[in-house]
Amino acid sequence: RTALYPGLVALESDDRWIRDLQGVKVWARVEAQGLGKATVVDTDDLLFAKYGVSGFTILNLSARIVRHLREEGPLSLLVSLLPDKSAEEVGELLQTRWQRHPHRELGLSLAGLLHAKVARVLLARAGLEASALVAGVSKRQRRELAALITALPIRVTGPRNFDYAEVTIGGIRTDEIDPHTLQSYVAPGLYFAGEMVDVHGDLGGYNFQWAWSSGFVAGGQVATR
Structure with missing residues (x-):
């Protein structure tokens, strides 16, 4: 395994x-x-x-x-x-907002774009005060903030x-199991299902489906022996 x-x-x-x-x-x-x-x-x-x-x-x-x-x-x-904007697009968006309201505080200027707590953290990481006015932000600082927002x-x-x-990753190697019966090639008569096998999927019910389907196949094989 x-x-x-x-x-x-x-x-x-x-x-x-x-x-x-x-x-x-x-x-x-x-x-x-x-x-x-x-x-x-x-x-x-x-x-x-x-x-x-x-x-x-x-x-x-x-x-x-x-x-x-x-x-x-x-x-x-x-x-x-x-996610739908590049750093350049975010920079242009900030510039447009700030030109319209040059005397607005930085923290308030990001309302509607970012969660208030996220905005405060990003401003701090960019070396900017949330209470500072947008008119005092340099082009370099605006680019740095846009870069943080997008990366x-x-x-x-x-x-x-x-x-x-939610699941276990790893388990019995799939190349050691018959894909049609889920019987072990290494130990004939032994069957595997669910998280015993090195199979996993994303969220959304895929792992449940694999558990149910593989259990159905393995159980059916055992019942006919």
């Missing part, structure tokens, strides 16, 4: 600023960095928590990166808080443990 890992699970981070966003949920595009040529990306709900990040997008991503986290160490996630880095150190996982 293969090694076993928790799957569809929240990820832990040692970035201290995340604690300030505990309980905040946003719609985001998340991309995992440091995996070579592989592109691992998902867009869905992201939830900030005291231990790190969770939400549908993180759970789905976790299944693709948990092996790397356990075997090779931390990864960086890049989070876009406005906010989060360092994840590993998955939460099996107690918090």
Whole structure:
């Protein structure tokens, strides 16, 4: 069998600023960095928590990166808080807003674009005061803020443990099982189903369906012996 890992699970981070966003949920595009040529990306709900990040997008991503986290160490996630816009487009959007209301405070100027707590954290990370007026923001600072909005880095150190996982990743290798009967090639007469096998899917009922379908096939084979 293969090694076993928790799957569809929240990820832990040692970035201290995340604690300030505990309980905040946003719609985001998340991309995992440091995996070579592989592109691992998902867009869905992201939830900030005291231990790190969770939400549908993180759970789905976790299944693709948990092996790397356990075997090779931390990864960086890049989070876009406005998934349908590039950094350049966000910069132009900010410029337009700020030109209309040059005497508005920075924190208020982001209302409607970002959650208020998220806005405060991003401004702080960009070295800007939420109470400062938008008229005092330089072009460089605007670009830096736009870059954070579209590519906010989060360092994840590993998955939460099996107690918090939706599925188990790993198990009996699929090349050791007859795909039609789910009987073991190694130990004839032995059948496998569900999470015993190295098969997993995204959120959405796929893992339940695999458990039910594989159980039906394996059980039917045993009943006819």
